[in-house]
Amino acid sequence: MSELDYKHSKILIVDDNPGDIDVLVEILHEFDVRTVLDGESALQAVEEELPDLILLDITLPGINGFEVCTRLKFIAQSAHIPIIFLSIRTDVENILQGFELGGVDYITKPYLPQEAVARIKTHLSLCRAIETLNNLANIDPLSGIANRRHFFNHATAIFEESKKESTPLYLFIIDIDNFKLINDSYGHAVGDKTILALTNSIEKNVSNVVSFARLGGDEFVLMLKDIDFKGAKEQLELLRKQIATTLLVAEHASPFTISIGMAEYQESDNDIDAFLLRADMNLYKSKRTKNVLNV
Amino acid sequence: MTLDTHNTKILVVDDNPVNMDFLVELLNEYDVRTVLDGHSALEAVEEEKPDLMLLDINMPGLSGFDVCKRLKASTETSDIPIIFLTASNESDSVVHAFKIGGADYIVKPYNTEEVLVRVQTQLKLKRALEMLEMQSKFDTLTGIPNRKQFFHDSKKLMRSATAGIPFHIFMLSIEDFDAINGEFGYLVGDEIIKAVPKLINKIIKTKYTLYRLEGTHFILIFSLTEELDDAIEWAYAVEKASERARFKNYEKLSFKLSYSYATSTKDDISIHQVMQRAHRKRT
Numbered sequence: 001m002s003e004l005d006y007k008h009s010k011i012l013i014v015d016d017n018p019g020d021i022d023v024l025v026e027i028l029h030e031f032d033v034r035t036v037l038d039g040e041s042a043l044q045a046v047e048e049e050l051p052d053l054i055l056l057d058i059t060l061p062g063i064n065g066f067e068v069c070t071r072l073k074f075i076a077q078s079a080h081i082p083i084i085f086l087s088i089r090t091d092v093e094n095i096l097q098g099f100e101l102g103g104v105d106y107i108t109k110p111y112l113p114q115e116a117v118a119r120i121k122t123h124l125s126l127c128r129a130i131e132t133l134n135n136l137a138n139i140d141p142l143s144g145i146a147n148r149r150h151f152f153n154h155a156t157a158i159f160e161e162s163k164k165e166s167t168p169l170y171l172f173i174i175d176i177d178n179f180k181l182i183n184d185s186y187g188h189a190v191g192d193k194t195i196l197a198l199t200n201s202i203e204k205n206v207s208n209v210v211s212f213a214r215l216g217g218d219e220f221v222l223m224l225k226d227i228d229f230k231g232a233k234e235q236l237e238l239l240r241k242q243i244a245t246t247l248l249v250a251e252h253a254s255p256f257t258i259s260i261g262m263a264e265y266q267e268s269d270n271d272i273d274a275f276l277l278r279a280d281m282n283l284y285k286s287k288r289t290k291n292v293l294n295v
Numbered sequence: 296m297t298l299d300t301h302n303t304k305i306l307v308v309d310d311n312p313v314n315m316d317f318l319v320e321l322l323n324e325y326d327v328r329t330v331l332d333g334h335s336a337l338e339a340v341e342e343e344k345p346d347l348m349l350l351d352i353n354m355p356g357l358s359g360f361d362v363c364k365r366l367k368a369s370t371e372t373s374d375i376p377i378i379f380l381t382a383s384n385e386s387d388s389v390v391h392a393f394k395i396g397g398a399d400y401i402v403k404p405y406n407t408e409e410v411l412v413r414v415q416t417q418l419k420l421k422r423a424l425e426m427l428e429m430q431s432k433f434d435t436l437t438g439i440p441n442r443k444q445f446f447h448d449s450k451k452l453m454r455s456a457t458a459g460i461p462f463h464i465f466m467l468s469i470e471d472f473d474a475i476n477g478e479f480g481y482l483v484g485d486e487i488i489k490a491v492p493k494l495i496n497k498i499i500k501t502k503y504t505l506y507r508l509e510g511t512h513f514i515l516i517f518s519l520t521e522e523l524d525d526a527i528e529w530a531y532a533v534e535k536a537s538e539r540a541r542f543k544n545y546e547k548l549s550f551k552l553s554y555s556y557a558t559s560t561k562d563d564i565s566i567h568q569v570m571q572r573a574h575r576k577r578t
Contacts, residue, residue: 092406099408104416106409112386114393115400122398122420129423136430141442142509187571188508216484217473217510 012051027113039063082123151213169265170232179218197248257291306345333357367396376417434507445506449566456559469511
């Protein structure tokens with residue numbers, strides 16, 4: 001992984017000794033470094049912008065490094081950030097405490113630039129690899145949007161929230177008309193382009209989207225929130241018309257069309273499946289005439 | 296990420312038996328193998344590739360640095376993470392350790408927690424990178440090579456084709472999959488997709504490679520020496536077998552894996568051209 005580029009990796013250095021900070025900034029010139037001089041500022045800096053890794057001194061004015069670590073591990077957003085302790089304390093008790101609080105490594109001062117850089121890179125690579133693995137499991141490789149698995153995890157939470165708050169929520173299932181015919185007459189590469197064109201168009205033209213995923217094949221699902229019924233429906237009608245009148249895929253002889261099934265959340269929808277089913281029934285109706293939205 | 300420690304192989308190389316015993320005891324939940332010198336270390340790696348090495352720097356004969364350099368020079372072994380063991384954090388030697396590809400180092404006398412954490416970190420990283428490699432080549436649902444891998448492999452196929460060794464490409468797809476998904480739900484649809492490689496494996500008794508191109512589309516490539524007529528017979532047998540396939544708990548569920556095919560010619564410039572031809576020739 002040595003060829004990885006680290007200039008966008010954000011590292012937060014927390015140290016009360018300006019001399020030590022200067023040395024670190026020099027050593028870590030290939031990273032995007034930010035520095036603070038005490039624990040309170042460290043917590044504030046993390047809240048402002050989540051770093052990819054934190055180098056944390058233990059002895060600090062005010063709240064010390066151990067306390068900073070404990071607090072950051074307690075907050076969901078920052079709990080996963082790798083923390084490397086950097087300290088003049090070399091006794092076993094301190095090192096042990098550092099690891100017990102969730103530090104990923106403990107570097108004692110004085111240290112060699114090489115070891116600091118190597119350990120930082122190790123942990124950045126590990127985080128990056130884990131993040132990519134999560135993405136691979138949740139993102140559809142062709143369209144780059146959420147896959148079905150991710151949709152059901154994510155959408156269930158959104159659905160439950162709307163149910164609890166009794167706030168409006170709209171669900172659309174979108175299906176490309178005659179997709180099989182597109183694949184058969186132009187080939188898969190063009191079929192893929194059609195999927196991408198639709199994805200881009202939705203991402204660009206539809207607002208108030210809380211969830212957008214590819215359910216499989218040529219079927220997409222979209223959820224809109226914080227908008228009224230009329231506004232939600234109009235947006236999708238506009239999208240449908242736009243797609244039907246624009247040649248989005250150069251290889252096609254004529255524009256392609258989409259059919260849409262819409263559902264507005266009702267209290268009688270016990271779960272996300274019931275909500276989806278109503279949208280799906282409307283899509284079924286739309287598919288009979290094609291290039292239409294039913295609700 | 297959790298590690299299956301019992302199946303994680305660590306090779307410890309140290310000429311001092313006392314130090315060795317300490318590490319073996321400390322790493323007792325891993326599958327640890329020990330050797331006392333550099334030559335034995337290289338032999339041990341050749342016999343069975345470890346997931347991680349703990350390597351003493353100062354040893355008689357081949358030093359830890361020599362061993363590291365040799366392992367890093369070979370593509371077979373260059374990905375084994377090496378943590379150096381050193382008696383002092385003498386800066387020159389530590390700098391050198393990182394320079395020749397060492398992943399980390401630990402200083403004697405060992406701090407238990409530090410050893411465990413550094414070992415774990417390197418193992419986690421290696422595991423994550425391996426998983427990434429797998430995921431980028433294989434389809435998660437079926438475990439067979441994915442679309443990316445197909446286009447990667449197709450370059451080699453096209454080169455052979457240009458050189459006069461043609462290949463047969465069969466495009467397989469599940470018919471009316473939307474209807475199946477609609478009636479039985481997506482999870483059942485997934486079961487059918489997972490059944491495809493198993494079915495093909497049971498039917499085809501010659502060498503082939505199967506890829507999942509996308510959704511319900513699979514690509515079957517027959518070895519270059521296979522006669523087209525034979526290949527068609529295999530594909531036909533697969534189609535017939537798919538229609539006969541039944542699923543537990545879903546008596547009414549059935550599917551058909553239809554196929555179309557093409558053979559490459561010397562004039563084909565890209566794999567897309569061959570695929571396109573296969574497409575037009577639907578059965």
